[in-house]
Amino acid sequence: MMLWETYLLAQRTILRNVLRSxxxxxxxxxxxxxxxxxxxxxxGATAKVTSDISELGSNxxxxxxxxxxxxxxxxRSRADDFTIEDATAIKNSVAGLKAVAPISDASSQAxxxxxxxxxxxxxxTNAFLTVQGWQVADGRAFSDGELKAGKGVCLLGNxxxxxxxxxxxxxxxxxxxxxxxxKVIGTLxxxxxxxxxxxxxxxxxxxxxxxxxxxxxxxxxxxxxxSVNDGVSTEVVSSDIEALLRExxxxxxxxxxxxHVRNMKELIDTLTGTTTVMTALLSAVAGVSLLVGGIGxxxxxxxxxxxxxxxxxxxxxxxxLEREVxxxxxxxxxxxxxxxxxxxxxxxxxxxxIGAQLIGVPFVFxxxxxxxxxxxxxxxxxxxxxxxxxxxxxxxxxxxxRYE
Amino acid sequence: xxxxxxxxxxxxxxIYQKEEIAQKQNNLIEFQDITKIYGKxxxxxxxxxxxxxxxxxxxxxxxxxxxxxxxxxCLNILGCIDTATQGTYRxxxxxxxxxxxxHRAMLRRHFLGFIFQGFNLLNRTSALENVELPLxxxxxxxxxxxxxxxxxxxxxxLEKWACHTPSELSGGQQQRVxxxxxxxxxxxxxxxxxxxxxxxxxxxxxxMEMLLEFNRQDSITIVMVTHEPEMAVYADRxxxxxxxxxxxxxxxxxxxxxxxKGASL
Ligand SMILES: Nc1ncnc2c1ncn2[C@@H]1O[C@H](COP(=O)(O)OP(=O)(O)O)[C@@H](O)[C@H]1O
Ligand SMILES: [Mg+2]
Numbered sequence: 289m290m291l292w293e294t295y296l297l298a299q300r301t302i303l304r305n306v307l308r309s310x311x312x313x314x315x316x317x318x319x320x321x322x323x324x325x326x327x328x329x330x331x332g333a334t335a336k337v338t339s340d341i342s343e344l345g346s347n348x349x350x351x352x353x354x355x356x357x358x359x360x361x362x363x364r365s366r367a368d369d370f371t372i373e374d375a376t377a378i379k380n381s382v383a384g385l386k387a388v389a390p391i392s393d394a395s396s397q398a399x400x401x402x403x404x405x406x407x408x409x410x411x412x413t414n415a416f417l418t419v420q421g422w423q424v425a426d427g428r429a430f431s432d433g434e435l436k437a438g439k440g441v442c443l444l445g446n447x448x449x450x451x452x453x454x455x456x457x458x459x460x461x462x463x464x465x466x467x468x469x470x471k472v473i474g475t476l477x478x479x480x481x482x483x484x485x486x487x488x489x490x491x492x493x494x495x496x497x498x499x500x501x502x503x504x505x506x507x508x509x510x511x512x513x514x515s516v517n518d519g520v521s522t523e524v525v526s527s528d529i530e531a532l533l534r535e536x537x538x539x540x541x542x543x544x545x546x547x548h549v550r551n552m553k554e555l556i557d558t559l560t561g562t563t564t565v566m567t568a569l570l571s572a573v574a575g576v577s578l579l580v581g582g583i584g585x586x587x588x589x590x591x592x593x594x595x596x597x598x599x600x601x602x603x604x605x606x607x608x609l610e611r612e613v614x615x616x617x618x619x620x621x622x623x624x625x626x627x628x629x630x631x632x633x634x635x636x637x638x639x640x641x642i643g644a645q646l647i648g649v650p651f652v653f654x655x656x657x658x659x660x661x662x663x664x665x666x667x668x669x670x671x672x673x674x675x676x677x678x679x680x681x682x683x684x685x686x687x688x689x690r691y692e
Numbered sequence: 693x694x695x696x697x698x699x700x701x702x703x704x705x706x707i708y709q710k711e712e713i714a715q716k717q718n719n720l721i722e723f724q725d726i727t728k729i730y731g732k733x734x735x736x737x738x739x740x741x742x743x744x745x746x747x748x749x750x751x752x753x754x755x756x757x758x759x760x761x762x763x764x765x766c767l768n769i770l771g772c773i774d775t776a777t778q779g780t781y782r783x784x785x786x787x788x789x790x791x792x793x794x795h796r797a798m799l800r801r802h803f804l805g806f807i808f809q810g811f812n813l814l815n816r817t818s819a820l821e822n823v824e825l826p827l828x829x830x831x832x833x834x835x836x837x838x839x840x841x842x843x844x845x846x847x848x849x850l851e852k853w854a855c856h857t858p859s860e861l862s863g864g865q866q867q868r869v870x871x872x873x874x875x876x877x878x879x880x881x882x883x884x885x886x887x888x889x890x891x892x893x894x895x896x897x898x899x900m901e902m903l904l905e906f907n908r909q910d911s912i913t914i915v916m917v918t919h920e921p922e923m924a925v926y927a928d929r930x931x932x933x934x935x936x937x938x939x940x941x942x943x944x945x946x947x948x949x950x951x952x953k954g955a956s957l
Contacts, residue, residue: 290831293828293834304816598812599814599815601812602808602812602813602814602825603825603829604773604797605771605773605800605806605808605812606800606801606806606825606826606829606873607797607798607799607800607801607802607804607826607829607830608797608801608829609794609797609798610793610794610797612829685773685774686768686773686774689773689808689812
């Protein structure tokens with residue numbers, strides 16, 4: 289029998305009992321729909337995380353003392369902080385940098401009149417405004433003199449401004465951070481919540497030197513943020529900085545770094561890694577349901593072979609070859625399974641489109657996964673249809689004809 | 693497994709390229725000491741006991757005998773859907789025991805037509821499609837296949853019922869569909885197991901007239917199992933079975949046969 293004839297025959301047999309066929313492929317439908325939904329939503333989540341982080345600035349490097357994402361204790365607690373000189377050295381000897389912003393921070397109580405607000409204070413230079421994309425709303429940024437001398441001046445984030453000053457204009461007013469008095473020279477444009485849910489506008493920026501001398505009482509730099517020029521590889525810059533800092537901190541070769549340079553790409557990889565693992569786990573669960581679907585098909589095909597024993601006997605007696613009968617049943621189960629796959633894909637894509645709306649991630653159509661799901665369901669048909677088909681093909685014509 | 697391109701003009705021996713071409717024989721079918729034993733040991737049951745039988749091209753043979761005497765078993769072996777326990781069966785000189793399962797299927801496909809006891813039509817499949825079935829396995833193009841199947845249906849007077857499924861047809865009509873399916877491939881030999889078994893005498897007579905016409909006009913060899921003497925008289929030759937053996941094998945006297953037929957009409 290030609291393949292096309294076999295296909296038509298299979299299609300007719302399947303459509304002859306629509307209810308049974310639907311129940312047979314239900315497992316495959318659910319399995320494929322689950323896989324498609326999971327993978328599509330997972331891809332959407334990954335795309336969202338990636339674009340969110342890129343918005344933060346994918347060309348930023350954060351340099352901190354300690355050994356990065358290794359949890360508390362260990363090298364981090366013993367590692368020395370950086371100094372302004374480290375930042376200057378990076379600026380002078382590493383190529384391809386747009387800005388180098390050394391910062392330190394502290395928590396403090398901001399006080400103006402009777403208003404009182406706990407906030408975080410960042411000691412920085414104007415480079416910090418550049419790398420973090422802060423814009424001055426009112427007033428001005430720091431002058432060189434204020435930075436060098438470590439003057440008591442500050443820039444207020446929008447939240448702090450509202451909490452302390454309400455509708456009053458803060459420019460030129462005197463306020464206190466803890467016991468130290470500061471003059472407000474400018475306010476920052478509102479940024480809103482960060483992608484990780486914290487309020488970015490809850491910030492007071494003062495000159496780095498002011499923070500070192502008058503609040504922390506040292507000359508430490510906690511973090512150096514570096515922004516890399518467009519088109520320059522962050523990997524190259526980051527290894528240049530590592531080499532430089534190892535030398536400056538006197539780390540012998542073979543010893544581990546006591547600082548780390550983290551770029552946003554790493555962060556993206558870490559976060560998308562999490563969603564990828566989640567997607568993989570959920571897909572594995574979905575895959576199991578696909579397997580169960582396959583067993584459902586096998587079950588019904590076995591029943592079908594038994595029910596159609598006389599038909600098989602007739603075909604064999606008329607002159608069908610074993611392999612033709614095998615093909616007939618194999619094609620039938622493959623058509624069933626692929627059909628289930630198609631329905632599953634359609635349902636999965638619809639569910640993913642709705643789900644993407646609900647959880648606020650983009651709908652990412654992945655043709656590769658759709659094709660793979662389709663072929664996989666076909667393969668399930670072959671695998672689980674083979675045994676029943678073999679059983680049909682091996683029937684003895686005379687016994688099959690006599691079967692009641 | 694490779695089969696030679698098969699045409700209706702071909703001799704069966706030519707399908708099997710590896711088989712030595714047997715010497716051309718007059719006999720279409722030759723049984724030598726064919727024995728069929730069902731079961732083993734104590735329960736062994738000898739359904740056919742050393743049957744010797746030759747059937748020539750163009751003969752119309754009726755096999756008769758009481759129930760359980762081995763007629764169906766003999767017919768199934770003739771039709772290559774069952775195999776003998778012992779003995780040799782030559783079909784146009786080809787020794788069937790030496791053929792593989794697939795080779796036997798090819799023999800059935802191209803040279804044999806079978807009318808099964810109890811019709812064995814495919815359910816929920818139209819009469820036309822049932823008749824087309826053997827041609828599908830012969831890889832005949834769809835259009836030609838449809839034409840041939842329609843021809844066969846008109847030969848049995850059912851052209852108006854082509855699109856009906858077996859459940860919409862009477863027993864006599866179903867039997868005629870089964871006959872159309874058996875003859876549509878223009879077989880060398882038509883094997884019929886009690887073709888009038890479930891039919892009343894009027895329908896039975898119609899069926900027998902039809903078989904006689906295929907035998908006379910299309911020179912199809914027919915072997916028919918029946919337990920009704922009124923049907924057996926249509927044949928040229930009657931073989932009587934008892935307990936798995938042939939007890940008589942006689943030519944019909946056609947003078948008598950023709951007058952009897954005249955009387956029954
Ligand atoms: N598959 C089988 N297994 C065991 N015994 C069988 C089988 N088929 C037929 N027989 C036995 O073989 C004998 C001949 O049967 P069969 O050829 O069908 O007789 P008939 O067609 O003349 O009525 C019977 O006794 C029957 O019981
Ligand atoms: Mg019988």
